[in-house]
Amino acid sequence: MSEQDKTIKDPSGKILSLVSHKLKTPLSIINGYSEAILSQAGKEKFSPFAAKALEEINKQGLKMAELVDKLLTYNKVSRMSVKExxxxxxxxxxxxxxxxxxxxxxxxxxxxxxxxxxxxxxxxxxxxxxxxxxxxxxxxxxxxxxxxxxxxxxxxxxxxxxxxxxxxxxxxxxxxxxxxxxxxxxxxxxxxxxxxxxxxxxxxxxxxxxxxxxxxxxxxxxxxxxxxxxxxxxxxxxxxxxxxxxxxxx
Structure with missing residues (x-):
């Protein structure tokens, strides 16, 4: 078997996949609701603190979602074979x-x-x-x-x-x-x-x-x-x- 045909023998691969998938759903909910609330900023009267907090929640949620996507990509590529x-x-x-x-x-x-x-x-x-x-x-x-x-x-x-x-x-x-x-x-x-x-x-x-x-x-x-x-x-x-x-x- 050639070097490129070998998938990476990573015993933590299944754990990474499980963790990333488990994080993806709650993050999607957090980001979806925070974006929906922010979109109402023109209609609702948020305090400066509440507005800033919502923006930060959404910003950090999007960063975490990107990290999870990267984890999923690594896990997919590391476990892939040439035939795939x-x-x-x-x-x-x-x-x-x-x-x-x-x-x-x-x-x-x-x-x-x-x-x-x-x-x-x-x-x-x-x-x-x-x-x-x-x-x-x-x-x-x-x-x-x-x-x-x-x-x-x-x-x-x-x-x-x-x-x-x-x-x-x-x-x-x-x-x-x-x-x-x-x-x-x-x-x-x-x-x-x-x-x-x-x-x-x-x-x-x-x-x-x-x-x-x-x-x-x-x-x-x-x-x-x-x-x-x-x-x-x-x-x-x-x-x-x-x-x-x-x-x-x-």
């Missing part, structure tokens, strides 16, 4: 634009998706350099989750006022690569060998202030392996990182 992949022709530039828009929608400081050099000094900018005709045979849902995670990380681990992120797709003849480059904090050399391990979080950010389980990069690695590919990182502390997924052309 649903390969199709995926246009990379269109996918990159979709993922960039999703990342921007989740980030309060994000303001633009552009193909030109940004001039503003505050906000998050995602530039996409990829041919419109570049496609790859892959499981679109998994590839989308991988790229979204890379963009989310590029935004989260960057505390600069102006965040510039560059996405590049390239055809190398026998493989296609998708790179996400940021100019954020970078990764310490001693952390690099471990960042693709499940639940590993860099100490600098293990404060509860950064949303995440430490499962995103493990999910990306597994997704690349399922497609017969790889993921690697080049990082300079203080200068940023480049994460690259390389998948073979079928």
């Amino acid at each position: 992949l649903k390969r199709e022709a995926v246009p990379l530039k269109a996918l990159a634009k979709e993922c960039a828009s999703a990342a921007i929608a989740k980030d309060d400081d994000s303001v633009a998706v552009s193909s030109a050099e940004p001039t503003a000094k505050r906000g998050t900018y995602i530039e996409i350099d990829c041919s419109e005709s570049l496609t790859i045979q892959a499981d679109r849902e998994i590839l989308k989750a991988m790229l979204e995670e890379m963009l989310d990380n590029a935004i989260k681990f960057n505390n600069k006022m102006e965040k510039i992120i560059k996405v590049q797709g390239a055809n190398h003849g026998d493989s296609i690569s998708i790179s996400v480059r940021d100019y954020g904090a970078g990764i310490r050399p001693q952390d690099v060998p471990h960042i693709f391990d499940p639940f590993y979080q860099v100490d600098d950010y293990f404060t509860g202030q950064i949303n995440g389980w430490g499962l995103g990069l493990a999910m990306i690695k597994r997704g690349a392996e399922l497609h017969g590919g790889t993921v690697n990182v080049v990082s300079d502390r203080g200068l940023g990182s480049i994460f690259t997924i390389t998948l073979p052309i079928q």
